[in-house]
Amino acid sequence: MSEPTLTNREFLSIVSHDLRTPIRQLSQFSQMLAATIDDLTGQQQQLVEFIEASSKSCTEIMDALDNLSHIRPPGNEVQPVDVVLCFKSALGAAIAQLDTAPHICIADRHTELPVMNHTHAKTILDCLVDNAIKFRHPDRELEISFSTASDQNGCSFEITDNGSGIAESFIGQCKTIFKKYDRNSAGPGLGLTLVDHIIALYGGLLSIQSNERTVGTTVKITIPFDKGQLNMSDNLLNTG
Known part of the structure; x- marks a missing residue:
């Protein structure tokens, strides 16, 4: 598998950067809900946990895409x-x-x-x-x-x-x-x-x-x- 092209690298980097902020905000919002509302129903608690798990999964994908977009030939740094x-x-x-x-x-x-x-x-x-x-x-x-x-x-x-x-x-x-x-x-x-x-x-x-x-x-x-x-x-x- 060849090195990602410049266009691919730019795409991966942009996707990772532009998605990271809204997903982080979504995760922070769910944490705020859990911390400020004392009497969450069972269903509400499940929804908060689902948001947290989904946010974590998306963050892992973005981290991996970011790593992939930053692969460069080693050059003289060997x-x-x-x-x-x-x-x-x-x-x-x-x-x-x-x-x-x-x-x-x-x-x-x-x-x-x-x-x-x-x-x-x-x-x-x-x-x-x-x-x-x-x-x-x-x-x-x-x-x-x-x-x-x-x-x-x-x-x-x-x-x-x-x-x-x-x-x-x-x-x-x-x-x-x-x-x-x-x-x-x-x-x-x-x-x-x-x-x-x-x-x-x-x-x-x-x-x-x-x-x-x-x-x-x-x-x-x-x-x-x-x-x-x-x-x-x-x-x-x-x-x-």
């Missing part, structure tokens, strides 16, 4: 990125929403570091960790594994969870904007679209392995090597 640290940072922020901390396994093979824009790497890991938590299975303790590797194709890292899984017939549609496997799931359905746009800037590869009849999903990111890119040893030799 460096070897420690994706393990990015994963740990994303995990720390995400598990705050859980009552029970997930079981985490990290297999860092200390291979070459992917050379990328740090914000791009952070956005990718934030999206993938969020998906792993969002689609956890209700009857299993959440497990998330993270691993790194490198070969002739470049540097790769992957996240595996033991969640609900995805039907094989749907995997090809996962990167389509607003396409959601479960219409009842939280979020706007833009996470993998955003990841795919970023990976495309590097000529990289996003692969997904899952099956709803088995346990969990594995998402693998591969960033190809480029001439002049630094690997870990080069970086260490050139410091200090």
